[in-house]
Amino acid sequence: MSRMVEFADDGANFAQTQRYQDVKAAAHEHLLSRIEELGAEFGRWSRTAINKFVDLEVDSYIRLRRVPINEGEVRQIASALTKELAGLGPLEDLLGDAEVEDILINGFNNVFVSRRGVLKRETLRFSDNQHLLRIVRRILAPLGRRLDESTPMVDARLPDGGRLNVVIEPLAVDGPMVSIRKFRQDPLKPADMVALGSFDENIYRLLDCAVRARCNILVSGGTSSGKTSLLNALAFFVPENERVVTVEDTAELSLNHPHVVRLESRQGGFDGSGMVSIRDLIRNSLRMRPDRVVVGEVRGPEVMDMLQAMNTGHDGSMATIHANSARECLYRIEMLAGFAGFAGSEDSLRRQIAGALDFIVQIGRLSNGKRRLLSVTEITGMADNMIAIQELYRHETHTAPDGTESDRWVSLGILPHSPKLLKYRDELRPRVEVPEEPAPAPASNGFWGRSR
Structure with missing residues (x-):
């Protein structure tokens, strides 16, 4: 025919x-x-x-x-x-696209994709909600996870290290809600982040010295700001003869280090049995002879165990936390400690925080989608019953006469105070210069403010 x-x-x-x-x-x-x-x-x-x-x-x-x-x-x-x-139907090409960072599906005909920090609506779609659910269940089947009315919300780690979150009816009103976070198979090195404009050479050297000196570092930032990528990059500075134990809710870190032990929490069954929390894992990690403990994200009562680990001989530990500034980060730690049932005084808690942390590295995503290190702040101790901090570097956007924008990182002209960095002061001193026109310092009358 x-x-x-x-x-x-x-x-x-x-x-x-x-x-x-x-x-x-x-x-x-x-x-x-x-x-x-x-x-x-x-x-x-x-x-x-x-x-x-x-x-x-x-x-x-x-x-x-x-x-x-x-x-x-x-x-x-x-x-x-x-x-x-x-395969995985309409998702297959997106999952194979190296530039895709996030896939967000709000029902079968609303698909949004983030590339290089910019979120846009995709033209692809599923036939209907049942088609979308078939594909999602195909992803979940090898992972041993179920998705139905009795378990309408699932969070899972994909074989390639990505993260999948699904919410269906009756919790999702407008059809299945699917969120997929992809991670690079080749973690960015610190030099790569400098080349991409995430921070400059001076900050590179400071972070290198801080990690080698076994300073405790907290990476702070908002959602999708690049916290995990920065934490991965910091691991490149860890000496090869050290044992690193990572603790995560969903394993996302991919540390390029020869001696890494990866621990992942486990959700409980219908009756809560079998659950292993982040807090349980941090406590157990201390019995595994770690040189450093790296916590993927601190967002609950495990903050107390992390602080105790940092205060009891596990220097050089690192973690990430959701916060929009260094000051807010400290406030959030206090709040989480309160939720954990901390029974001591406010002063003793602040002293424990000040004794545990050395640096807060703030990272953020700009309006143009670019991820930039926004500030490096040092914890210097206590002053007037408050945690004393000093900002060492601050990100600024410079606008040229022709309207083009460029990034720069302003040194506040302060050498790190930490005794751990004493032997690196000569290496760091040439990189600390007072700018000709210093940017105004943040208001010092905040909760953790201090005059310089």
Whole structure:
């Protein structure tokens, strides 16, 4: 039978048309009926064999029914159906795109993707909510996780280290809500971050010295600001002869270090049995002879165990925390300690915090999507019953006469106070210069303010 071919008026956007969805759905039904005829044999086929089978069957289906689409559109449908049968459908290309950082799906026809810190709506879509759920359950199946009305919210780690969060009805009102966070397979090195403009050479040297001197560092920032990437980068400064234990809720860190022990918390069953919390893991990590403990994110009662670890011989430990400034970071630690049931006085808690932490490194995402280190702040002790801090470096955006913007990091002209860095002072001194026009210091009348 001769084949009827008509070129679509808008072939370049064929995949976004309803006609594409209709033809793909009909061809999919045809494939399912053919697979049913094959029975168990199909389940043993390789991806290559499935691809060849789909190409032949779709071509045959289109030709016999004289569907008015061109050759390129036939290939589009065949490719999509191969991914549907042997892969992850519309998600497959996004998961394979190295530039994609986040995939956010609000129901089957609302897909948003973040690339290089910029969030945009994607043209791809799923056929319906059931199609989206099939793909999500296909991802969850090898992980041993279930998703149904009795378990409508799932958080899981993907095999490549990414993170998947799914919420469905009755909790999600407008259809399945899917969030996928991807992580680089090759963690950024500190030199890479300098090349990308995340911070400058002076801050690079300070962080290098601080890590080698076993200073305790807290990386603070908002959501998707680059905290994990910076923590990964700091690990490159850790000497190779040290044992590092990482503790995370969902394993995201990928430290480039020869001696790393990775621990991940575990959710409990329906009755809460079997749960292993971050706090449990931090306590256990101290029995594993760590030189350093790295906590992926501090957001609960585990803050007390982290502080105790830093105060009891595990210098050089690091963690991340959600906060928008160094001062807010300290406030958040106090708040979390209160939630943990800290029974001591306010003064004793602040002294414990001041004794544990050496530096707070603030990172953020600018309005243009770029991630930048915003400040490096040192904890210098106590003053007037408050935690005393001093800012060493601060990020500023410089606007040229032609309107172009550039980043710069202003030194406040202060050498680090920490005794741990005494032997590095000569190395750091040339990099600490008072700017010709110093930026105004933050108001010192805040909760942790202090005059310089």
